[in-house]
Amino acid sequence: MSLYSLSLRRTAILAATISLLSVTIPAHAFADDDARRAILELRAQIKQITDQNQQARLQLADQLETMQSEVTSMRGELEKLRWQQDMDKRSTQDQSGGSHPKVDNPQEQTAFDQPMGLFHSGKYKEAAAAFGGFLKNYPNSQLAAEAQFYQGSSFYASKNFKGAIQELQSLVQANPKDPRAADALLVVAASQIELNNMAGAKSSLQKIVKSYPQTSAAETAKSRLKLLQ
Template sequence: MKRLVPLAALLILPTVASAQLFGGGETQRQLDALRENVNQRLEASSRAQLELSSQNELLRAEVARLRGQIEVLMHEVESLKQRQKDFYVDLDDRLRRLEAPGGAAPQSAADPAAESAEYEGALNLLKAGQYREALAALNAFIAKYTQSSFLPGAHFWAGNAALQAKEVAAASNHFNTVLARWPADTVAPDAMLGLANSQQALGDAKAAQRTLQALVERYPESTAAKTARQRLGIR
């Protein structure tokens, strides 16, 4: 009987070993599967982080670009305000000369007071944001007062009104008229900048760049030339 016990133990051992072997293999497979799952999640997380980082970089670059555009636009607005102020100062000076005894009268036979009133009325429409109405009023003024001393400014502001009203071709014509007939007038540099804006609006970026370069060369000390240099990226 004692000899049967060791024999029974010998018969049981392979079964236990086999169970342990097969059980261990299943556990290993589970561990491998778990490890693969973890690796896949880590890789997915890493890709997501890289993608997020890339998107952040793109957003930062876009924000920087927009800030630059805002700064340029703010500068242009301030420059325009200053040019408008200078223009009205010049207008007041001209009106005072007309009102002074012995002052130079307009070459036309029109009533100076009526002429000034019509011109100022057109500019008030422009300041009020009524661009089409301002353009029509300025065009009427130009046609009526063909010898007016206000013609350079009338064409310049008509160009601005046309540009705001999306009548870009008309804007270009008015700015070109200023540059062709009154290249030494105080509004000429701004007219050239307006011409560049018109060319840009028409999709002719190369022509706009050439105009900006010509503006810097022809009127280097003007406020408009400073804006042109900023756009061209030069000092």
């Protein structure tokens, strides 16, 4: 083969190679672009799914928190109803089964009966103020401890939990043997629970069981201690 023919052949091969490369290189480039595009689209889909899952988890967490809050509120309302029923049952009797103490002074008796009427009518803020007025006017009355108990109970019912604790703890400290002392500690414990003072509530309930074991309040305290464990 002549040098000229060989040169032509090499030129043809080179041209064919260049032509082939001009075809195959863009094809590979397009293939790479498609792959990258598919990867990007997949990543976008994964991110979208992840974001949706995260949003769903947040919504579920919010729903659970709302449900827990509603359950807690319902428990609080149920506890309050139980307490009110208990107070209604106890309000006309002391621990020995007797009725409210009576006094000979009609004016003094009326001054006590008036806030008691407010209490039984569910007007607890007004009752608390009226019992306070009675205690101010008749500090040495035979009805003073009774009035103090119902003032503290009125504070509790009107959600003045700190006032209830202060008033009723004062009653128990001053009159530890009073027929209302155990009941007063029950209301103290209920107020402490409302204030999320579980340790204080347990202490108050344990004091009832230890110091007033023969009272009906002690049985109530035992059942509530089980709930707090």
